[in-house]
Amino acid sequence: EDLRQAREGLARASQVASLAELSASIAHEVNQPLAAVVANSHACQRWLMAEPPNMERAQRTVERIIRDANSAADVVSRIRALFKQSVDRRIQTTLSSIIEEVRGLMADEAWRRRVRLDTKIDGALPFIAIDRIQIQQVLINLIRNGIEAMEATADDRVIEIRAHQAGNVVETRVSDHGQGIEFPERMFEPFFTTKENGIGMGLAICRSIVEVHGGRLWAEKNEPRGATLIFTLPIETKAAP
Template identity: 70%
Template sequence: VQWYMASIDIEDEMRAQEALRERERELQQLVDALPVHIWSWTPDGKLAYVNRRSLEDLGISGANFEEFTRVAQELIHPEDAPEVLKRSANCLKTGDSFIMRYRRRWKDGSYRWIEGRCEPLRDRDGAIVHWYQVSIDIDEEMRAQVALRERERSLWQLVETLPVMIDCAAPNGEPIYRSRQLREFLGYELELLDGKGKSRLSGTLDEGVHPDDLAAVKANYAHSLATGEPYARRHRLRRFDGEYCWVDTRAAPMRNAEGAIVQWNVVCLDIDGEVRVQEELRLAQERLARASQAASLAELSASIAHEVNQPLAAVVANSYACQRWLTAEPPNIERAQKTVERIIRDANSAADVVSRIRALFKQSADAMAYTALDSVIAEARDLIAEEAVRRRVRLDLDVESDLPIVALDRVQIQQVLVNLIRNGIEAMDSVPGDKVLGLRVRRIGDAIQIEISDCGPGIEFPDRIFEPFFTTKEHGMGMGLAICRSIVESHGGRLWVEKNDPHGTAFVFTMPVEMKAAA
């Protein structure tokens, strides 16, 4: 019979619903725009939501993967799926968070590394009402890490297999790494040096370096650590069996972009075989030189004996004849007189032979040339430098500037210098500590004086040292200093020996500035 209508004002409700739908739309756009895969699950592991990026990247429909087990079987790499399922089941059971890195299949069939994180949403009573999962693509990061580990492994294998001994040390010199070659050579691990009351560096040097080389090696290391300069030295290092072997050790600092030292890299080469071969070669050369000298001396002696024997034999024969003529009855003075004349003739002949032999050791003035003495000394130093280093002798050279040129035979004066320097080096073989051989050149009046001094034990018989065939060496021939004196005197100079202060020997010889005829 009648209709009744009521109109209720729902403007605020409708506006609220519209605002809510707008916020949901914005949230959906945000979720779809994020460069991650976002999934949600029910408390019992049913798939509830998959964002659009997941559907596009993986080429799936959310309706096809309602069960988590299906997702694991279809989308997770077979090698990773068992562990992912195991952890996921444990999280659903315990409510713990899930985090794991594994490989997920993309729509093109390739697998990419992701990091999956899943957190539970709980109500006020703590009950799980939803699970939310975020998966981040970390494939490039993982591939970079794999490549980095591969490079590290290759570098490690390279360092461990190189036929050299490698050591790495902190900026203060403390060893932090040793290669397999070095560990096997020394026969112990680096950690065994700890807890012994000294640093690793000191422990390494004290236990490994030969006692005769230890002080110099420590001084060199200290200098490099203080200045940052590279280190290079040959010394003896004890092997695991107690045998000392020669090694060539070189260290260089590794610096950062600011130039600060962050690490010392050390390479140690086993050169024992090379050093021993060089020593054997040197000894063989010395033996050959001695044999050659002995052969030359024997040949010279035979020549002298042959040349002098004939006139001397004639002198003896004529002397007997003269004696017979004088003892005859009556004495035959005329024949004795003729025999005496023949004796005089034969004696002069012997004297002529001696003079000719002496002339062999005299230097003709025509063969000499005016030369700068400092250049001759420099050449002699270079000739003997390797032997000085091998015997750990430091050459202290002090040559006065502006020396005048002198007339000399370059080769012979070099022979004198090398002989005297070598004698000084050999004299210090048994001297401990610092070995210094001094060579000083000064002008004194009308002559240049050269002094070669050592800090050895000195000479026991200084008055006889220049006598031919007199020697204090076990295998010496006793001709070196005699020849040196003959050469110096043939140049118009003088050679003598003095005591060095506080100990040792000094050989001194002079060279006249103006050449005079030698006697």
């Protein structure tokens, strides 16, 4: 009886922990698109209240609001699928197309923070089976972490994004010239963070996504400063039916 009660208690504790991790994950990933929706809504209001109203810019801002709102909805559904271990929605595509999409999504934020995005992608990358939204989230997290790591850097504010085939995987590297990393492995643990306002879920989610795709994600220190986050995705992965 004691063993049965202990097992039931452990099961409840596990469910609570999973719920806490899922809630933190959704809060972390949805925060950025929702912040963008609010910022663009204020911008749209300013364009409409101008004399005369600038309808062209207001229309472009509304389009951004719709894009970011859809992004938030996509993120929620993908994270739920990840934690439920349900069949994800994979398509056959090249990583170069995903990187270009992410570069466009991050362009405004990089410009505001005076950071240049430098991409170099092999032109003959093979098709791989990936969930486009999930891999977008991995890249956005890694790029944003690199941007934030260079907040105190006066010069050389560049995020380098490289992708190439390495044997039977496609390897992607995201490098920054920030302060570097003190705990290359612990940074992937859930709820571990060195940021003042961080909750420590971004890199944990990234590693879960990459591993669900059959790949690996790790970090390396740069010399003389900065860090590189590397992830691989297998070429032989089959698309989900």
